Amino acid sequence: MKYLFTLLILFTFQAAFAQYGRTKVQVQDSAFTIPMITANYGIMWKGAQVADRFGRNFSAGGSFAFKNKKHWYYGIKGNFNWGSKVNEKTIVDNLKTADGLVIDDQGRLTYIYLEERGSTFFLTFGKLFNVLTKNSNSGILVYGGLGTIHHKIRIAFKDEIQSLSDEYKKGYDRLSFGYAANGFLGYMHLSKNRFLNFYGGFDFVYGQTKSLRKFNYDTEKPDTDYMSNVQYGFNVGWIIRLNKRTKDEYYYD
Numbered sequence: 001m002k003y004l005f006t007l008l009i010l011f012t013f014q015a016a017f018a019q020y021g022r023t024k025v026q027v028q029d030s031a032f033t034i035p036m037i038t039a040n041y042g043i044m045w046k047g048a049q050v051a052d053r054f055g056r057n058f059s060a061g062g063s064f065a066f067k068n069k070k071h072w073y074y075g076i077k078g079n080f081n082w083g084s085k086v087n088e089k090t091i092v093d094n095l096k097t098a099d100g101l102v103i104d105d106q107g108r109l110t111y112i113y114l115e116e117r118g119s120t121f122f123l124t125f126g127k128l129f130n131v132l133t134k135n136s137n138s139g140i141l142v143y144g145g146l147g148t149i150h151h152k153i154r155i156a157f158k159d160e161i162q163s164l165s166d167e168y169k170k171g172y173d174r175l176s177f178g179y180a181a182n183g184f185l186g187y188m189h190l191s192k193n194r195f196l197n198f199y200g201g202f203d204f205v206y207g208q209t210k211s212l213r214k215f216n217y218d219t220e221k222p223d224t225d226y227m228s229n230v231q232y233g234f235n236v237g238w239i240i241r242l243n244k245r246t247k248d249e250y251y252y253d
Helices: 002-025 048-052
Strands: 034-047 057-067 072-083 113-129 139-156 176-190 197-211 226-241
Touching: 034 048, 034 072, 034 197, 048 226, 057 113, 057 226, 072 139, 113 176, 139 197, 176 226
Parallel strands: none
Antiparallel strands: 034 057, 034 226, 057 072, 072 113, 113 139, 139 176, 176 197, 197 226
16 A cells, blocks of 8 residues: 555646646747748740730749748749740741751751740748648738739750851840739748648739830831730649747647
8 A cells, every 4th residue: 555655646646747847838820930031833825915926834932031020021032934835826927838948958858846945033021821721930921012023035946057046036036024013812821840841822923015026027016015914823832931940839639
């Protein structure tokens, strides 16, 4: 009985100490400043005048941003865009044969591939609304941005064609640059265990671009008009948090 009584006392003290330690370490969830870098992937469709030149494109890029204690979100982001849908298919027709091919420098028939290439860069500012989740650092993310947009038609082929050298391509590739605005609406999740951090949502871009080439060889005219650019689609990304672990991030399940 004496040994049983002693074991009972030890078990009671152990249980009380464990409960005390659990209560002391467990803290209330709270919002705090989180610097982060992201890697993202998206799909975008075109609207306005640029839709006459390009179709759907894909995008990949990254960002560096902060979410502070009051849920304000700000940063910089950039994306590289590419696509195989080019609607201005006639830009090199003046070099083609009746079969739609081009004769290379060796007298062989060569096929020409037209693709989209471009990029966007934005300074962003917005806010995280802590709704639809109990996690204080997650919720609906809304932001806007101002920056630049550029795009061109990539002209690709296998063999050497003197009439489409790097210098001559400039008369066909429609290289354009301009300023743009960006809007994003989606959800951002920053987990308590720091491993599952992601975002996803609807992305929108509007801008005005102008050709950087002085003259188009196919139209035999200068290209001086502004072009309205609309891009819209979906973007998802993986987030790498750069902040050190705080005491608010130690939890018992």
